[in-house]
Amino acid sequence: MRLLFASSEIYPLAKTGGLADVAASLPAALGRRGVDVRLLMPAYAGVAVAAEAKAVARLGNPFGLGDSLLLEGHHPDSGNKLWLLDHPILFNRAGGPYQDAAGADWPDNDMRFALLAWTAARLCRAESPMAWKPNLLHLNDWQTGLAAAYLRAWGGARPGVVFTIHNMAYQGNFAAERVPQLGFPWSFYTMQGFEFWGRLSCLKAGLVFADKLTTVSPTYAGEIQTPSFGFGMDGVLAGRAKDLSGILNGADYKVWDPAIDPHLPQRYGPDQLVDGKAANKAAVQSDLGLDTNPAAPLLVVISRLSDQKGMDLLLAVMPAVLRSGAQLALLGSGDKGLEDAFSALAAARPGQVAVHIGYSEGLAHRLQAGGDLLLMPSRFEPCGLSQIYALRYGTLPVVHGTGGLADTVVDATFDALLNRTATGFVFDQPTASAFQWCIERAVGFFRSGEHWRPLQRQAMQQDFGWDQAAARYLDLYRSLRPNGAPAKSRRKAHL
Ligand code: ADP
Ligand code: GLC
Secondary structure, eight states, X not given: XXXXXXXXXXXXXXXXXXXXXXXXXXXXXXXXXXXXXXXEEEOOTTHHHHTTOEEEEEEEOTTSSOOEEEEEEEOTTTOOEEEEEEOHHHHOOSSOSSBOTTSOBOTTHHHHHHHHHHHHHHTXXXXXXSSOOOSEEEEESHHHHHHHHHHHHHOSSOOEEEEEESOTTOOOXXXXXXXXXXXXXXXXXXXXXXXXXXXXXXXXXXXXXXXXXXXXXXXXXXXXXXXXXXXXXXXXXXXXXXXXXXXXXXXXXXXXXXXXXXXOSSOOOGGGHHHHHHHHHHHHHHHXXXXXXXXXXXXXXXXXXXXXXXXXXXXXXXXXXXXXXXXXXXXXXXXXXXXXXXXXXXXXXXXXXXXXXXXXXXXXXXXXXXXXXXXXXXXXXXXXXXXXXXXXXXXXXXXXXXXXXXXXXXXXXXXXXXXXXXXXXXXXXXXXXXXXXXXXXXXXXXXXXXXXXXHHHHHHHOOOOTHHHHHHHHHHXXXXXGGGOBOSOTTTOOO
């Protein structure tokens, strides 16, 4: 099985969220199962050096923006072969993968990611400058969605194409005039194609033209077929229901395990839970200027600050939660209004609220280890990785029961406590009052001490490693033949 796995971000080379973690660890798990995997991403500033990549081919100039090169290197952790799309004018910039340093989307994101998609498609074809050709193409999110459309537009032989939805809220919708500029016939710009409310939608291209669709949790797979979660594409998804499945993400426990985590002042496994948590909590409190009080419940948040993540609900409940004596340590960046509001809260409550606006891999790990509770009041959450990591660190998640949050956290109900399945605290409605009540319930458990350690131990024992998910992706790949024809039977489905 020869798999080309294309993503706009891959940890540790470029990361804005969970997609990067998945794009690093899923292909690594597939590689361990014998799949011949190549990764493809753009050569953002610094990436070629980190991946020790060298130019191996010219890719051409499809949109008249100048020549691009293909570089070949390897993933720094898994060692998987990595291809980089090198077009310095489009990708070698100071700033993030999608936005400039001030947080504005790059104005040419359409051309940047159309070129990434075009490259992914090109590498699957006889015209590819490389001898190695995939018989499976796995695309992720809107940034790669047009690859599925290119392969259809060009016709002829092509690999099976899987498109994974990590988030329906980001769609890559651009002006219709791009249709011919990107080399597509107008016949693709219809309701049955990639047209979406008068625009060219890269997400819809993936949804319509890929052979199989997946999303990152079973619950989200159902939710996105409804108007409340489909962001206008629920009808398209319902129409493809037989090709859509939900495969829960995994966690990479080589990166996220408190027993081996190099970022922590003190490492701990389940047997050192009490001392380990105490030491890490004290370190977080003193590093961030919080009162070093072991009895104060420490609530932590590690999150993009966006509407999705329900951060406005967090702001709304903070006055009451702080009155109860809890502390908040928040690491995040995103929406400027939310950044300012959380910074103002920290300034008003020194010693009780610490806010770090920005991105810090090390602090994310230390908060996972030092916190008592991790808050994720997301309005929707395709999977969510932070709560899965929190479980392993014995930091109990407080989550809205949606998407992957519902699939990974078991609420501490009476029954779940009794049969020892509980791992956290779940609330049903994304409202401030439901969230506040849930935090109070969780803090009640923390303060009473009863059940607290067993709950933490139960959380730490959960296994969300990638093996199970990798097996499901393999089954899906095996169900596909080149050109997207379904395999006749499992036994004959050699790829
Ligand atoms: P999403 O992908 O929607 O942002 P996930 O929970 O799937 O949410 O993944 C978030 C990932 O991004 C986790 O690895 C988390 O540690 C990381 N992360 C989020 N915000 C920050 C930040 N400000 N600094 C460091 N890591 C962050
Ligand atoms: C997206 C989703 C998040 C998911 C991640 C990885 O960023 O918002 O829920 O965990 O992708 O699949």
